Amino acid sequence: MNVKTKLSDCLRPLLLGALLLGNATLSTTTTAEVRPLDRVVAIVDNDVIMQSQLDQRLHEVQQTIAKRGAALPPEHVLSQQVLERLIIENIQLQIGERSGIRITDEELNQAIGTIAQRNGMTVEQFRAALAQDGLSFADARDQVRREMIISRVRQRRVAERIQVTDQEVQNFLASDLGKMQLSEEFRLANILIPVPDGAPSDTIQAAERQAQDLYQQLRQGADFAQLAIARSASETALEGGDMGWRKAAQLPPPFDSMISALSVGEETEPMRTPGGFIILKLLDKRGGGTQVRDEVHVRHILIKPSEIRSEEETRRLAERLYERIKSGEDFAELAKSFSEDPGSALNGGDLNWIDPNALVPEFREVMANTASGEISKPFKSPYGWHVLQVLGRRATDSSEQFREQQAMNLLRNRKYDEELQAWLRQIRDEAYVEVKL
Template sequence: MKNKLANRLRPLLLGAVLLGGLAHAEVRPIDRVVAIVDNDVIMQSQLDQRLREVQQTIAKRGASLPPENVLSQQVLERLIIENIQLQIGDRSGIRIADEELNQAIEAIAQRNGMSVDQFRAALSSDGLSYEDARDQVRREMVISRVRQRRVAERIQVTDQEVQNFLASDMGKLQLSEEFRLANILIPVPEGSSPSTIQSAERQAQELYQQLRQGADFAQLAISRSAGETALEGGEIGWRKAAQLPPPFDGMISALQVGEVTEPVRTPGGFILLKLLDKRGGETQVRDEVHVRHILLKPSEIRSEADTRRLAERLYERIQSGEDFGELAKAFSEDPGSALNGGDLNWIDPNALVPEFREVMAQTPAGKLSKPFKSPYGWHVLEVLGRRATDSSEQFREQQAMNILRNRKYDEELQAWLRQIRDEAYVETKL
C-alpha cells in the first residue's frame, strides 16, 4: 500500500519542490489527498467534482443547499463507500468493456429522449465533462455487479415465508387482478328531491342502453359525465377490486373486457363503470424454456480474458462431442445447477437477466449458444426445449418470492455497506 500511495503522491511532491524553488512564479493550487481508503486514495479534485454535481442536482430540485462543510462530509463519505466497492470489484476481476459502456451511455441518452451527441451537449451546458460522466457510469456498473454478487447471495427467502405472504391480506392485495376502468357519473346533489333522483336514474339507464347498443363510452363520458376524468373519456386508470367501493368490488370481476356495469347509486350520484383491460389474477399461461448452462466467473487468479478463453474452449469441446453435463459438473461455478450437469430445468425467461434471456431466445431448441457474458460471468448454454404452460400457482409464488427478495435486498444492502465500511481502513484528511 505504501508503494502505491507513494507512486500516486510522487507527482504532487515533485510539483511542491518545483514551486518552492520558483519564488517569483505564480502560485497554483495543488491537488491533495482527502482520504486514504485501504489501498487507494480520494483526491480533492474528485471531491470537488462530485460536490459540483450534487449541488447542481439539489439546485435543479429547487431545494436549499446545506452548509458546505456538512455537504462535503456527506459527499466524501459516499465517495469512500464507492471506493471500497470499486476495490472489491477490482479484486474480483470485474471489468466493464468499452462496448458495454457505450451501450449503457446510449441507453441513458435514450431514456432522456436524446441522442448520444445531444447527451454530450447537455452535459457540457451543465458544466459537466462527458469523460467524467462516462467514468462515473463505468464506476456505477462495477458497483452494481459487486452488489449483485455480494448482496444477492446473502438473501434467503423460505417457502414458509412465501406461503405466509400469499395468505396475508397484503399479499392478496399485491398479487390480485388489476382492472383498467372508465366511469360516467350522473350527479345527484345532496338533499335532492325524489323527482330529481328519479330523473338522474332515468338518464343513467338511457346511457346504459345506448352503451349496450354500441355507443362510444368515451364520447358519452365527455359529453354527459360529471366525473373528474370526463374529458379523458372517463378513464380512471388501473384499480384492484379491493380498492373499489361496494358493490363495484364484486361486480367488476364478473365483467369481460369491454363490458359496462349497470348504473349503481352512490352518494355522489349514479355511476357506470366500463372494463377497458385487466391484468394479473389467477390464470397465467407463460412460455417456459428448458435450458442448461456452464457459468465461469472471473476471479483474482483468473482474468476476464482467461475466463472468456476457457468458455470458448469448453464450447469447442462440446461441439466436438464431449458431454455437456459432465463438463458442467467439472467446470461450472453456478452452485445451483453444476451438480445437475448445469440443468436449470423449465424456467420462465422473465426470471433471468437480460443478457441470458436474449441469448436463450435466439438459440433454437437442441442447439448450443456461443460463449457470452452476463453480470454473473461467462456462459455457454444449451436449449433443450420450449413449452407454454398454465402455471398460475407457480407464477404467484414467484411473484411473492420477488417481492420478498426485493424487500430483503434493501435491508441486506445497508447491512453489507456498514460491514465493508467498518472493515476498511479509512483515514480522512478533510
Template structure:
C-alpha cells in the same frame, strides 16, 4: 489502484520547492489527497467532480441545495464507501472489459433516446466529460458485481416465507390485480340545490348513453370532463381496487377492458370510469423458455480474462460435438442447475437478469450461444423450447419471492456496507 505522483512531475515540483525558499510565489496545487482508504486514496479532483455531478442532479429536480459542508461530507462518505467496494472487486478479480463498457454506454444512450454522439453532446452540455462518465459507469458495474457476489447470492427466500406473504394482507394488496383507468367528472358543487344535482345526473346519463353507443371516451373527457386530468383524455393511470373510492372498488373487478361504469355520485360530482387495461389477477398467460446454461465465475483464483477464455473453450468443445450436459456437470458453477446438466427447466424471462434474458430471447432454439457476461459471471446457454402458459399461481409466487428477496437485499446490503465501512482503515485529510 494505487495513486502515485507521475515521475515526470517530480523535478518540476522539486524546482518549485527550491524556488520558494528565495521568492514567495503563489503555488497552485495540482491535486491533493482528501481521504486515505485502506490501500488507496480519494483525491480532491474526484470529490470536486462528484460534487459537480450531484449539484447538477439536485438542481435539475428543482430542489434546494443543502449547505456546502453537509453536501461535501455526504459526497465524500459516498466516495469512501465506493472505494472500499472497488478495492474488494480488485482483490476478487472483478474486471470490466472495454467491450462490456462500450455496450453499457450504448445502452444508457438508447434508454435516453439518444445516439452515442447525442449522448456525448448532452453530457458536455451538462458540464460532464464523456470519459469521466464512462469511468463512473465502469466503477458502478464493478460495484454491482461485488454486491452480487457478497450480498445477493447469499439471500435465500424459503417456500414457507412465500406462502406466508401471499396469505398476508400486505401480500394480497401488493400482488392484487391492477387497472389502468380513465374518468369523466360531471361537477356538482357541495352546496348544490336538488335541481342542480338532477341536471348534473341527467347530463351524466346522457354522456353514458353516448359512450355505450360508441362515442370516444378520451375525446369526450377532453371536451366535457371537469376533472383536472381532462386534457389527458381523463387518464388517471394504474390503480389497485383498494385505492379506489366506494363503490368503484368493488365494481372495477367485474369490468372487461374497454367497459365504462354507469355514472355514480362521488367526491366532486358524478363520475364515469373506463377500464383501459388491466394486469395481474387470477389468470395470466406468460411466455416461458426451457433453457440450460453453463456458468463460470471469476474469483480470487481465476481472473476475469481466464474465466472468459475457459467459457470460450467450452463453447468450442460443444460446437465440436461434446455433450453440453456433461460439460455443465463438470464445469458449471451454478449449484442449482449443475447436477441437472445445466438445465434451468421452464423459466419466466422476467425473472432473469437483463443480460441473460436478452441473449436468451434472441437465441434460436437448439443453438448454443457464444459466451456472454452477466452480473453472475460468464455463460454459455442453449434454448431447448418456448411456450405460453397460464402461470398465474406460479407468477404470483415469483412476484412474492422477488418482493421478499428485494426487501432482504436492501436490509442485507445496508448491514454489509456498514460492516465494510467499520472494518476499513479511513483517515480524512482536512
C-alpha cells in the same frame, strides 16, 4: 436527454463516480499565476479521496438536483453528504480489490453497449452524447467499471447469504398482506436518521427528536427531497430519498401495513427500525388487475474459474464451446459434458420457461438481446462464463408458480435491503476514516 442520468438509471442505484483529476501545476513563467494543488479531503483505509473528486461529484449531484427542480441545500451540508457517499463507495472498491474482482475490457464494452442500446443509440452516438453533456468517454467507462465492481462486491457479501425458505413463502402467500402485495406496487422515498448499534438512551432520544422535527417540517410543507438530501443517512439520500418501486412486503414492519393506508404524497410518522428512525413518503402507486408476465425458454452452459483454471482460461474455454456449437455440435451434449451448473447440466443446460426477473442482470440483459433460436457469444456473470440459447418466448397469465416466485423475490428484496444497510454501516464502522475537510 441527460446522458449522465441515464447512465445512473441503467446500473445500480449509485450516482456516477467521480474521477481523480490531474493535479494543477505552477506555471514556470516569471508572471506565473499560483494555482492551488489538489489536496486530500479524506483518508480511507489504504486509499485517499481528493478535493478534485469531491468537487466533481458535488457538481454532478448539484446538476441532478437542479434538473429535478428541487431546491439545493447549503453547499457545506451537501458536500458532507457527498463526501460520505464517496467514503462508502471507496471502502467497497477496496473490498473489491482485495477480493480480486476485476472487470475485463470485454465485459465493460458489453455494459457500455447495453447502456447505449437502452438510450436508443449506437456506441458512437453515445460517445458523442457524452461529450455534449460534458463527460468524456474514458471517464464514463471508468465510472461504469466502478459501479460494476461495487455491484459484484454487494452480490458476494450481501445477496449470496440471504436465504428465503419455502415455509416463509407459503406463510406470506397465505397472509392478507401477501394477497394484497401481489396486486399493488408503491414508489417510495425515505429519510433515515441513524442510530448506532448499542447506542445509549440519550443518543436514541436525540435521533427521535431529529426525526420528529423533520416530520413536523414536512407537515408544514417542507420539500421531502431537499430534507432527504440534507439530513438523511440513507443510501438513497442524494437521490432525494427516492427508493424506486417497492412492494410493502419488502419493507420492515410496521411500514408494510402503513403504506397501504397512505394516499399519494403523504408521509408516515417516524418509526423505529434496527437502523434508526425512518420516514417514508408515497410518491406513486400502481398495479391491480390481471398479472401478465413474459417468460423465456432458455438453456445455457456455465464455466466457472477455479484454483486450477484462471479467469482467462475459463473465458477461452467458453469461447471454444461457442465455436463448437456454431460449427454444428449439439448444445445439449456439450452442456452435459462441460456445464458446471448442477441444476441444469444433466438436462442439457435447459432452464425451462423462466421469468427474466429471476435472473441476474448480466444474464437477463444478454438473454433479452438474443433472438429466439440464436446463441449468444460468451459473457460473464457473477457465477462465471456463460453461453446461452433462447429457445422461445411467451406471455402468460399469473399462475401459482408465478405467485410463489413473486413472493420469493419480495421476501429476498426485503431481507436484502435490511442486510445491505446493516453491512454498509458495519464496513463504515470497521474502516479507518480520517476526514480532513
